[in-house]
Amino acid sequence: xxxxxxxxxxxxxxxxxxxxxxxxxxxxxxxxxxxVTSPQAFEGLRLAGRRVRRPxxxxxxxxHNVPTEDGPITDPLARRQLDALxxxxxxxxxxxxxxxxxxxxxxxxxxxxxxxxxxGMTIVCGDSHTSTHxxxxxxxxxxxxxxxxxxxxxxxxxxxxxxxxxxxxxxxLPPGVAAKDMILAAIGQAGISGGVGYVVExxxxxxxxxxxxxxxxxxxxxxxxxxxxxxxxxxxxxxAYMEGxxxxxxGADWERALDHWRSLATDPDATFERDLSVDVSSLxxxxxxxxxxxxxxxxxxxxxxxxDYDDPAERDAVERALTYMGLAPRTKxxxxxxxxxxxxxxxxxxxxxxxxxxxVVAGKHVHPSVRALVVPGSAGVKRQAEEEGLDKIFTTxxxxxxxxxxxxCLGMNPxxxxxxxxxxxTSNRNFEGRQGAGGRTHLxxxxxxxxxxxxxxxxDPQAVGKAA
Amino acid sequence: MKPFRRVTARAAxxxxxxxxxxxxxxxxxxxxxxxxxxxxxxFFDWMKRPDFELRRPEYADAGILLAGxxxxxxxxxxxxxxxxxxxxxxxIIAPSFGDIFHTNCLKIGLVPVVLPAEAVETLMHAVSGxxxxxxxxxxxxxxxxxDLVVPFEFEPFARESLLQGLDDxxxxxxxxxxxxxxxxxxxxxxxxxxxxx
Numbered sequence: 001x002x003x004x005x006x007x008x009x010x011x012x013x014x015x016x017x018x019x020x021x022x023x024x025x026x027x028x029x030x031x032x033x034x035x036v037t038s039p040q041a042f043e044g045l046r047l048a049g050r051r052v053r054r055p056x057x058x059x060x061x062x063x064h065n066v067p068t069e070d071g072p073i074t075d076p077l078a079r080r081q082l083d084a085l086x087x088x089x090x091x092x093x094x095x096x097x098x099x100x101x102x103x104x105x106x107x108x109x110x111x112x113x114x115x116x117x118x119x120g121m122t123i124v125c126g127d128s129h130t131s132t133h134x135x136x137x138x139x140x141x142x143x144x145x146x147x148x149x150x151x152x153x154x155x156x157x158x159x160x161x162x163x164x165x166x167x168x169x170x171x172x173l174p175p176g177v178a179a180k181d182m183i184l185a186a187i188g189q190a191g192i193s194g195g196v197g198y199v200v201e202x203x204x205x206x207x208x209x210x211x212x213x214x215x216x217x218x219x220x221x222x223x224x225x226x227x228x229x230x231x232x233x234x235x236x237x238x239x240a241y242m243e244g245x246x247x248x249x250x251g252a253d254w255e256r257a258l259d260h261w262r263s264l265a266t267d268p269d270a271t272f273e274r275d276l277s278v279d280v281s282s283l284x285x286x287x288x289x290x291x292x293x294x295x296x297x298x299x300x301x302x303x304x305x306x307x308d309y310d311d312p313a314e315r316d317a318v319e320r321a322l323t324y325m326g327l328a329p330r331t332k333x334x335x336x337x338x339x340x341x342x343x344x345x346x347x348x349x350x351x352x353x354x355x356x357x358x359x360v361v362a363g364k365h366v367h368p369s370v371r372a373l374v375v376p377g378s379a380g381v382k383r384q385a386e387e388e389g390l391d392k393i394f395t396t397x398x399x400x401x402x403x404x405x406x407x408x409c410l411g412m413n414p415x416x417x418x419x420x421x422x423x424x425x426t427s428n429r430n431f432e433g434r435q436g437a438g439g440r441t442h443l444x445x446x447x448x449x450x451x452x453x454x455x456x457x458x459x460d461p462q463a464v465g466k467a468a
Numbered sequence: 469m470k471p472f473r474r475v476t477a478r479a480a481x482x483x484x485x486x487x488x489x490x491x492x493x494x495x496x497x498x499x500x501x502x503x504x505x506x507x508x509x510x511f512f513d514w515m516k517r518p519d520f521e522l523r524r525p526e527y528a529d530a531g532i533l534l535a536g537x538x539x540x541x542x543x544x545x546x547x548x549x550x551x552x553x554x555x556x557x558x559x560i561i562a563p564s565f566g567d568i569f570h571t572n573c574l575k576i577g578l579v580p581v582v583l584p585a586e587a588v589e590t591l592m593h594a595v596s597g598x599x600x601x602x603x604x605x606x607x608x609x610x611x612x613x614x615d616l617v618v619p620f621e622f623e624p625f626a627r628e629s630l631l632q633g634l635d636d637x638x639x640x641x642x643x644x645x646x647x648x649x650x651x652x653x654x655x656x657x658x659x660x661x662x663x664x665x
Contacts, residue, residue: 146575
């Protein structure tokens with residue numbers, strides 16, 4: 001057999017059938033469901049008289065439009081959508097972690113937390129950040145609602161075989177620089193459509209030393225440069241994270257699973273359609289300045305000048321972004337003041353992210369002109385953070401401490417920016433209006449978001465440490 | 469899905485790269501549980517600006533959208549494709565599309581035509597006076613003012629599905645035995661019904 005990549009092995013072992021003149025039919029091991037992209041799919045099943053084929057390979061949660069403050073849901077549309085999910089899960093027998101169950105959270109945080117995102121699996125969800133689960137060495141990707149219906153009805157998906165790309169992160173990550181900075185720098189280098197048509201395997205020494213939480217941050221943003229999925233071969237870090245989790249295999253099954261998972265790694269002589277390399281040894285913390293994740297510079301840098309672009313289309317795009325962001329050309333990033341800070345989302349709301357941010361803010365106080373929010377990724381993360389006293393560190397420093405949910409990442413719930421407000425956000429998208437109409441989003445790491453909350457403007461988190 | 473063979477309609481030009489699905493249909497409209505009625509919210513924030521391209525009066529009845537590269541990048545929300553279709557577009561022509569958006573279009577019968585950037589530019593120039601185009605999926609070509617004809621590639625299976633308006637879930641369900649055989653020979657790695665509640 002020719003040398004295989006991690007992707008090749010998962011793809012091949014999940015082929016139900018591979019006809020010559022049709023897309024391959026891929027078996028889905030795990031289908032994650034949330035309230036926003038599923039109601040029309042369940043309705044489709046009902047209209048066609050179809051059932052959910054494998055409720056035991058499906059799990060649902062409420063995340064996108066749940067309020068993160070205590071109290072009832074006041075938005076009637078959000079309530080109707082959450083009620084619909086509850087009714088649909090009840091009718092079709094799909095397990096649901098509803099708000100208040102104690103195990104709810106952002107769908108991409110609870111899968112790994114429950115131990116059901118496992119190496120070698122195929123995982124889909126009606127959400128583009130499903131690539132997060134690729135951190136476990138799974139083939140995980142986002143799908144639309146018609147595909148959600150297809151998976152509910154058949155537990156399979158017709159798929160064209162994507163191309164393969166490897167991104168090797170070389171060197172050792174400097175202190176104070178995070179996984180978020182690695183992936184933002186890679187997107188800046190490759191461009192926001194650089195990954196379209198590819199499944200990306202992230203590898204290299206800088207990946208191997210990352211924790212699982214950090215690997216999830218890297219894989220999470222695969223879609224931000226258009227990749228179908230991002231994945232990282234499993235290793236001892238992966239296995240240590242998984243062992244003992246409720247959905248992980250136990251006893252003799254655990255040993256068998258380990259043997260299988262260890263066999264998944266890409267062969268040394270396997271080839272990829274494209275190979276990219278990113279050197280992180282002198283990487284600085286990153287800050288986006290524009291309206292897509294490719295528009296990114298180091299925190300010590302400055303906003304670009306449209307006059308420096310020869311291509312008129314590029315110049316227009318930069319001009320449009322600067323106008324929307326309310327920034328003058330060549331403004332120093334560290335001179336940009338902020339109004340809001342959001343620490344949360346499926347990119348950066350796991351326990352490690354909260355620990356990192358708490359370490360920056362401990363004993364200090366949020367700048368008087370800044371309103372700052374910490375939203376744990378799941379009820380489990382919230383509980384653990386409270387056990388560790390992180391909530392006290394945040395609230396003492398002047399942060400608001402909220403309940404789990406997608407919160408201000410996408411503004412489908414009460415947590416939104418007002419027009420013109422500028423936010424340092426640990427989320428994944430800085431599109432126009434993403435966090436609220438007219439809101440201005442700058443994507444950063446948890447450490448940088450925390451440092452910016454204290455300073456009132458962007459600042460290297462290392463500098464805050466030294467000042468203290 | 470309604471079969472699609474060809475359409476002759478006015479073509480609207482949206483000459484911008486990387487138009488993301490958050491722009492096509494902002495998040496506040498994703499709370500509905502229906503599949504229809506999203507057209508009035510298409511490009512909700514951009515539509516508020518008097519100079520937004522799609523507000524040009526001659527585009528009122530446009531059925532074809534000419535767009536820049538990487539159209540529909542970002543979120544998986546099928547609502548973006550629903551909104552474009554509900555607004556009246558039957559075909560979108562662009563140099564490239566966001567991956568999930570492209571699939572979503574195919575699934576609902578909104579035809580995504582990929583053409584080289586130069587060809588899209590040629591078409592944009594050809595319709596700058598509000599002219600119509602004909603997109604013929606059967607013949608795999610776009611024709612326009614004068615004798616302008618631009619052929620395009622289309623993945624054969626997707627083309628056939630659109631031409632016949634096939635229900636791909638029904639097609640997959642015909643493979644019931646094959647799927648069951650796969651399940652018998654592959655133990656499921658998880659059982660979500662056995663998780664603690």
